[in-house]
Amino acid sequence: MNQLAERNVGHVATIAALEARCAALAADNAGLKAFKTAVYQQMGAGCEAPEFSITEGLSNLLRFADTLHAIEREFFTKEVPDEECKGETVEECPLVWGMSVEQYVAEFRKCLSEVRGSARNEGINYAASRLAAAFNHGFLDKPVSEVLDVTRMILSAKEDLANNPLPADDGLSGEYAEKSIEEWANQLRKGGAA
Numbered sequence: 001m002n003q004l005a006e007r008n009v010g011h012v013a014t015i016a017a018l019e020a021r022c023a024a025l026a027a028d029n030a031g032l033k034a035f036k037t038a039v040y041q042q043m044g045a046g047c048e049a050p051e052f053s054i055t056e057g058l059s060n061l062l063r064f065a066d067t068l069h070a071i072e073r074e075f076f077t078k079e080v081p082d083e084e085c086k087g088e089t090v091e092e093c094p095l096v097w098g099m100s101v102e103q104y105v106a107e108f109r110k111c112l113s114e115v116r117g118s119a120r121n122e123g124i125n126y127a128a129s130r131l132a133a134a135f136n137h138g139f140l141d142k143p144v145s146e147v148l149d150v151t152r153m154i155l156s157a158k159e160d161l162a163n164n165p166l167p168a169d170d171g172l173s174g175e176y177a178e179k180s181i182e183e184w185a186n187q188l189r190k191g192g193a194a
Contacts, residue, residue, distance in 0.1 A: 128154040
C-alpha cells in the first residue's frame with residue numbers, strides 16, 4: 001500500500017505541475033491573443049482577417065515609412081550649424097515623427113513651400129542667364145540697356161513672387177508666355193513685323 005500511496009503522491013505532484021504549466025500556457029496564449037487583437041485593431045483589420053494580411057500590412061507600413069524617410073532626407077533635410085561644435089554642421093529635418101498628423105502636415109506644407117520657392121528661383125535664374133548668354137553671344141540685336149532692364153526685371157520676379165502662392169495671383173504663368181509665343185509666331189508666319 002505504501003508503494004501505491006507513493007505513486008499516487010508522485011502522480012498528484014506531476015498532475016499539479018502539468019496543471020500549473022497548462023495555466024501558464026493558457027495565460028501566455030491569452031496574452032498573445034490580446035496582443036494579436038491589438039495589432040489587428042492598430043492595422044485596421046478585423047480579428048477574422050488572415051494572419052498574412054497583417055504581415056503584408058506591416059511590410060507595406062515599413063515600405064511606406066522608408067519611402068517617407070527617403071523623401072524627407074532628399075528634399076527637406078538641410079545642413080545647419082552644429083550647436084555643440086562650433087564651425088561644424090549637422091543634417092536636420094524639421095519634420096519630426098513625434099508630431100501629430102496635423103502638425104506634420106502643416107510642417108510638410110511649410111517645407112514644400114520652401115522647396116517650391118527654391119525651384120522657382122532656380123527657374124528665374126536660369127531664364128535670366130539664358131537671356132544674358134544670348135545677348136553676350138550675339139543672338140540679340142538690342143541695346144545693352146534694354147537687355148539689362150529685361151534681365152533685371154526677370155531677376156526681380158524672385159522678390160515679387162517670394163510670398164505669393166503658386167500659381168501667381170496676377171495670372172502670369174508659363175501658359176501666358178506660351179500663348180504669346182504662339183501669337184508672335186503666327187504674326188511672323190503671316191508676314192507681320194519681325
